[in-house]
Amino acid sequence: MVCPFCQHNDDKVIDSRPTDGAAAIRRRRECLKCGKRFTTFERVEEAAKIMVVKRDGTHVPFSRDSIVRGVQAACGKRPISEEAKQRLVSLVEESVYHDFEREVPSSEIGKRVCERLRALDEVAYIRFASEYHRFKDVSELAAELQSMANRVKDVKDQQKLF
Ligand SMILES: [Zn+2]
Structure with a gap:
């Protein structure tokens, strides 16, 4: 990265952390020449x-x-x-x-x-x-609803035992 202060092209990363829901990485950098700090963001290319x-x-x-x-x-x-x-x-x-x-x-x-x-x-x-x-069709949805209803019934049957 080119330093925005002195244009020197060498720095060290002093901190990296995910940001924006981990969609980007925020890096804190320090110029090796002038010692000033700046921040860069790294994003996954679209x-x-x-x-x-x-x-x-x-x-x-x-x-x-x-x-x-x-x-x-x-x-x-x-x-x-x-x-x-x-x-x-x-x-x-x-x-x-x-x-x-x-x-x-x-x-x-x-x-x-x-x-x-x-x-x-x-x-x-x-x-x-x-x-x-x-x-795929309504019958499949109906089958799923039925199996859900059965599961609810099972729970109710179990409660009856007590
Ligand atoms: Zn610099």
């Missing part, structure tokens, strides 16, 4: 971002925000903390970046959100799953 392939074949850059919005819409007023939602999205984001390099089908992202929402809150899960058309 082009290096994974592209999401939508159902209709169009490509859009991977967006954490759009997943967050989907999860928040599905959760509605359910008693789920903001932290739990953000953590869920982070885990999905990490797994996508781990398993895919250039492109990821939108259905794959939807599937991963579904899996994690299901463990978190069944109502939010059903809302999200139907929203993202994970279910």
Whole structure:
């Protein structure tokens, strides 16, 4: 990095920390010539971002925000903390970046959100799953609702035993 004070081109990094939700790295640098300090930000290049392939074949850059919005819409007023939602999205984001390099089908992202929402809150899960058309048809959705109803019944039956 060229020093903004003396234009000397040699410095040492004295501090590095993630910022902007880990989308950028903030580095504190010290010029080796004049000793003044300055800050740089390092960002993942837009082009290096994974592209999401939508159902209709169009490509859009991977967006954490759009997943967050989907999860928040599905959760509605359910008693789920903001932290739990953000953590869920982070885990999905990490797994996508781990398993895919250039492109990821939108259905794959939807599937991963579904899996994690299901463990978190069944109502939010059903809302999200139907929203993202994970279910191929209504009968599949009906089967899922039925198995949910059965699970609720199991809990009630268990309560009757006491
Ligand atoms: Zn300098």
